[in-house]
Amino acid sequence: MNILSYNIRGLGRGVKWPAIRRLVSQHHVDLLCIQETKKEKIDRAVCQALWGDTALSWEIYPAINSAGGLLCVWNDSMFKVERRFTGRGFILLEGVWTQEMQKIFIVNVYAPCEAVVRRALWASIRQLKQLQTDGTWCILGDFNSIRHPAERLTMSQREGDHHSISEFNEWISKLEVEEVPSVGRKFTWI
Secondary structure (H helix, E strand, O other): OOEEEEEOOOOOOOOHHHHHHHHHHHOOOOEEEEEOOOOOOOOHHHHHHHHOOOOOEEEEEOOEOOEOOEEEEEOOOOEEEEEEEEEOOEEEEEEEEOOOOEEEEEEEEEOOOOHHHHHHHHHHHHHHHHHOOOOEEEEEEEOOOOOOHHHOOOOOOOOOOHHHHHHHHHHHHHHOOOEEOOOOOOOEEO
């Protein structure tokens, strides 16, 4: 299954829509997970413009006062979604990857910067995973956390707080997930 995860930092028109559509087409994406849409409403026309095809389904978690927001768009013939859950900062899709007839749980995450709210999100995802153990989990998105101080991209960003790094690594460990190689600079855990 080909999954594209992208923090768009605002789903305005401009060059972003065609750029996403090109990535979806070039990489034969089966599932598109976007973080930080900054949109309270997203309709079929927007999803089609991003996806480049009319054969699609989607789920959103709306932005609040133009902050946050999540969007998942997928091809129904490749990923048959059976159940959907949304909560503050996540969309969980439970379904079957039809090519392999494999049960899959996809969690698109946009974690808040506030540590207390981020911990609550992590706890919610951990509880959901503990309830559903029969299938492959893919947790992706923007966690607003780093695993190692070297993951900071620029000198203008402060060095990672060692306590928050430890907390994030502990959460990943408790989830019993593994980091897998991804195309681009980001990582995914399954």
